[in-house]
Amino acid sequence: NRDITMQMQAMEQNAAAICLRGVCSRETPALVRLYRSLNPGAPIFLATWEGTPAGIVDSIGNDAEVVLMSEPAKPASQNRNRQIKLAVASLTAAARAGCSLALLVRTDIALFRPNVVTALMEAHRRFPVALDYFLGRLIIPDIFTRKYIPYHPSDMISFGYIDDIVRYWNVPLDYSDDYIMSERYLCEHTARKILHKTGLDLDKVDGYKY
Numbered sequence: 001n002r003d004i005t006m007q008m009q010a011m012e013q014n015a016a017a018i019c020l021r022g023v024c025s026r027e028t029p030a031l032v033r034l035y036r037s038l039n040p041g042a043p044i045f046l047a048t049w050e051g052t053p054a055g056i057v058d059s060i061g062n063d064a065e066v067v068l069m070s071e072p073a074k075p076a077s078q079n080r081n082r083q084i085k086l087a088v089a090s091l092t093a094a095a096r097a098g099c100s101l102a103l104l105v106r107t108d109i110a111l112f113r114p115n116v117v118t119a120l121m122e123a124h125r126r127f128p129v130a131l132d133y134f135l136g137r138l139i140i141p142d143i144f145t146r147k148y149i150p151y152h153p154s155d156m157i158s159f160g161y162i163d164d165i166v167r168y169w170n171v172p173l174d175y176s177d178d179y180i181m182s183e184r185y186l187c188e189h190t191a192r193k194i195l196h197k198t199g200l201d202l203d204k205v206d207g208y209k210y
Helices: 002-012 028-038 054-060 077-096 116-126 162-169 182-197
Strands: 016-021 044-049 065-069 101-106 157-161
Touching: 016 028, 016 077, 016 116, 028 044, 028 054, 044 077, 054 065, 065 077, 077 101, 077 162, 077 182, 101 116, 101 162, 116 157, 157 162, 162 182
Parallel strands: 016 044, 016 101, 044 065
Antiparallel strands: 101 157
């Protein structure tokens, strides 16, 4: 309706953030400086682990807000729990600062396009989706998105409303010993919630899965 549309337009007036997540090495400050130089209007937030060398944290802090997190009790396969904790922490910091949209990306990925955040904002506006579980579209890369593996969108990079990305990533930590690809772990939680709204069960509608 009109009120929701106006609310979304107001959200888009706020700065879109760059939210980095992952382990920091001696190369990470240079990565953050790269994002800063190519995206001068975008606030940057980086979530990493307690115990990161102070010199690295201080250097990153010249260009980004750093959030230090404790390690989860169990990393789970593919370091899934670590990824979840850092993603949510970085996004939460951006939301707390008043940002409404975000580019979520790992600390081992460099995007060299100038003003990539602005370009993603334009794509996000040009390809809206009907309001339902998400407020807008989630933009992800085709790299590591598996067409023939159901529920396997890439988890390397995401862009969209922060509320939507948090909703996608803020899932229960996995303390089992089961092996499941992290991409599917995240996506299946979201798919179950979407289908639940229609009264359907994920396991009863995905014969393609097996």
